[in-house]
């Protein structure tokens with residue numbers, strides 16, 4: 001199978017600093033990729049490059065066979081601060097991407113939105129504004145808004161960092177259910193090793209010395225249950241690799 005995303009010799013320089021020097025990556029369709037690494041190593045920069053918010057200084061990024069020069073309509077981005085507007089109800093927020101999308105049949109929007117809010121268990125909050133919602137409910141609204149256009153690529157910057165442990169686990173499971181239904185490719189940045197191991201099919205470890213390392217977590221069909229020794233063994237292994245900081249890896 002051809003990779004869905006390729007980065008070929010991607011260099012990114014900003015403010016006199018080389019963040020990536022000839023980064024080469026291939027990402028497959030339908031998989032979930034966790035990006036992890038110490039602060040300042042370039043995790044958000046990588047997401048922004050994939051989103052088309054910023055351009056490589058040199059090298060090329062292709063998604064679904066096309067070079068990325070700009071923001072693609074089929075890419076959705078879930079920001080860390082969620083970006084919900086205080087004046088929009090849940091329904092209005094989720095409907096917005098459909099209304100600004102070019103070729104959508106507007107009369108179907110209401111039912112598409114209701115269906116999605118239903119599958120995220122927040123239909124009863126459809127007329128509430130952000131200040132009337134809990135952190136977890138806001139997260140679901142923001143997730144619904146990113147998914148409503150049926151993206152083929154979902155990018156998320158620390159998607160659950162503001163949530164308490166129980167809510168975090170609920171949202172993570174919900175995400176995995178939606179992901180397997182939709183066969184999207186998802187790339188998310190996290191500082192949470194357990195989240196990277198639980199959600200990611202593969203983990204990309206970015207190291208401060210410019211090296212990077214791939215760790216495979218699981219087969220998509222199997223999943224890695226939190227209650228297993230294999231899960232904690234893998235978390236321990238990821239932590240160890242982070243501590244080693246890329247020594248001996250490219």
Ligand SMILES: Nc1ncnc2c1ncn2[C@@H]1O[C@H](COP(=O)(O)OP(=O)(O)OP(=O)(O)O)[C@@H](O)[C@H]1O
Pocket residue numbers: 014015017019037038039040041042043044045046
């Ligand atoms: N617009 C900019 N101007 C100057 N430097 C920048 C700019 N954007 C990013 N950088 C630098 O690029 C490096 C990578 O930043 P990035 O935000 O991608 O790191 P990160 O791994 O996501 O960090 P964190 O985990 O702290 O969020 C940092 O050293 C940062 O200071």
